Amino acid sequence: MEKDASGPDPSRQRNGFVGVLYGEFTDSLNDRVRYSVSLTESALTIKRISSSPGRTKVVFDLTDCVGCRAYRGPDSSDVGAYFTAYFYPFKRRWMSAGVARQRVEQCFRVALVQDPLANLQEAERWAHAIRDASAVQAPRRDGVAYMEVRPPCRVMILVNPHSGRGQALQLFTGHIQGMLTEAAVPYTLVLTEHKNHARELVRKADLTKWDALVIMSGDGLLFEVINGLMEREDWQEAIQTPLGILPGGSGNALAASIHHYSQSPPAWNEELLLSCGFMLCKGLVSSLDLVSIHLASQQRLFSFLSLAWGFVADVDIESEKYRHVGAIRFLMGTLVRLASLRVYQGRLAYLPVREAPKRPQGSIKANLEPPTPQHPSMCSSFPCPFIPNSSPNQNSRHKHNSTNSNHNTITNSSNNAITTKKPETQSDVKPGAPVDSLLPGLDQPVPENWTVVKEEDFVLVLAIYQSHLAEDLWTVPGAMADDGLIHLFYVTAGISRPALLRLFLAMEKGAHLACGCPHLVYEKVTALRLEPISAQGMITVDGEMVEHGPVQAQIHPGLARLICG
Incomplete structure (x- = not known):
């Protein structure tokens, strides 16, 4: 008979500790091997019952547990039942230094009585207790407010079968499918068939049927999903749908960033996939900043990763021809572009954060206080050739709670224009969409509290809002x-090819800010504007090429929700 977990239970006190679930079971493959198993709120302890000395016990942290199931064996004459717990602890790698999450399965046979139903009920009691305890022991970081996607949940998984080396579907079936089964996470798999398929799908989908949207691809597919959500009439509710990422592309920047945020040791390739799958199964959800980006055509996009112009963008797009080799395509593209290093002419301005950013290690040109702009505005003395002649109407009905509160109306003396209120300029942006209160119109000069960069010759400009670019x-x-924050990097002209290569090699360990490169500038900003002058040089948003021309962006803190650890 199943015992009431709330009532007196001798098994809970058998070893003298109230609140501990205790039992003795046999090995699932060998009845002569017996184990004592105890469950606390934080760990599952397994000890082999043996008269001979040796290894005493193994302790599994429930933080590493994704699920547990109870079941009958395949032999109908077997009166015993079984429960299996699935763990993904950090263990030493076989062939290299360091640790990574590795799958460990612990299976026990329950045959306390000759009644098969009673044994199954006891196995189910243990499986239920392990699942509940492991859910409480999710790997939370101190100081982070989480929500949760708890089983049973409904997950739509969008897979781009052509991403990366074309192995996303095989990676899913080989590494993630079984993990979701172990965690009892039901899902529906959708294979994307063409560009913007995911964007169109989520724009029209009935999101009440789904508790989370998960992307198995590179970063481009998530870009589609986010913009599809933001194009909906109910965008405010839609963008609150938890989003998950499983690395299946070449760059996998957000997946690498999420892994880094979990404070786990570095991981790549299948180890990174396993880590992201583990976090998906644990179901913790936190906030994700999005950046609103306006293009010269009045198109508005929402970005979760980066805005790039120059060297980085060119390498990203030009290396597409090497996609079949996987992530090494970026190294190949970097070497090719270094061989014919370009200088890109343009104007850059930004709104620095109000508090003084900490000076990074090395002699980096970082402004500790917002400097006086070199010019009163950008485009103040001539109209931009890329901007439509009609100026958008200013909209002052909405206020946005930004990390930078200095967004009062500013009158710029150069043209006496109000420059801090930004209208909605994209025809398909829905009413009530987040207002970019820090941005003037692209045909207006930037406010006087912005910093205008003196240099106009750049090798690259990179605005990034995650820890990893790949x-x-x-x-x-x-x-x-x-x-x-938008983390703004730019490299000015004059840097040598070896010095630029050293920067990217140092970036593999996050040490580029300590290189002391006088051409590298790093700023923390909340808004920016970039106006290319030269025709050469591509512009990318989240690794996707967009139209060439003036572009500006503003951060919207915590607008979306992200499954992470």
């Missing part, structure tokens, strides 16, 4: 998914 590029060591 699996092996730790670009912003101190970044978090919800820190409310």
Whole structure:
């Protein structure tokens, strides 16, 4: 008979500790091997019952447990029942140094009585207790507010079968499918068939049927999903749908960032996939900043990763031809672009954070206080050729709670125009969409409290809001998914090819800010504007190429929700 967990239970006191579930079971493959098993609120302890000395016990932290199931054996004459717990602890790698999550399965046979139903009920009691305890012991970080996606939940998993080396579906079936089964996470698998398929799907989907949307691809598919959600009439509710990422592309920047935020040891390739799958099964959800980006055509996009112009963007797009080799494509693209290093002419301005950023190690040109702009505005003395002639109407009905509160109306003396209120300029942006209160119109000069960069010759400009630009590029060591910041890097002309290569090699360990490169500048900002002058040089948003021309962006803290650890 099943025992009431709330009533007196001799098994809970058998070893003298109230609150501990205790039992003695046999090995699932060998009845002559017996174990004593005890469950506390934080650990499962297994000790082999033997008269001979040797290994005494093994302790599994329930933080590493994704699930447990009870079941009858395949032999109908077997009166015993079984329960199996699934763990993904950090263990030493076989072939290299360091540790990584590795699957461990612990299975026990319950045959306390000759009644098969009673044995199954006891196995189910243990499985239920292990599941409940492991859910409480999810790997939370101190100081982070979490929500949870708790089983049973309904997950839509979008897979781009052509991403990376074309192995995303095989990676899913080989590594993730079984893990979701172990965690009892039901899901529906959707294979994308063409560009913007995911964008169209989530724009029209009935999101009440899903508790989470998970992407198994590179970063481009998540870009589609986020923009599809933001194009909905109910975007405010839709963008609250928890989003998950499973690395199946070449860059996998967000997956690497999420792994880094979990404070886990570095991981790559299948180890990174296993880590992200583990976090998906644990179901912790936190906030994700999004960046609103306006293009010259009045199109508005929402970005979760980066805005790039120059060297980084060119390498990203030009290396597409090497996609079949996987992540090494970026190294190949970097070497090719270094061989014919370009200088890109343009204007850059930004709104620095109000508090003084900490000076990084090395002699980096970081402004500790917002400097006086070199010019009163950008485009103040001539109109931008890329901007439509009609100025958008200013909208002052909405206020946005930004990390930078200095967004009062500013009158710029150069043209006496109000420059701090930004209208909605994209025709398909829905009413009530987040207002970019820090941005003027692209045909208006920037406010006087912005910093205008003196230099106009650049090798690259990179605005990033995650810690990693790729699996092996730790670009912003101190970044978090919800820190409310755009981390702006730019490299000015004059840097040598070896020095630029050294920067990217140092970035693999997050040490580029300590290189002391006089051409590298790092700023923490909440908004920015970039105006290319030269025709060469691509612009990318989250690794996707967009139209060439003036672009500006503003951070929206905590707008989306992200499954993480």
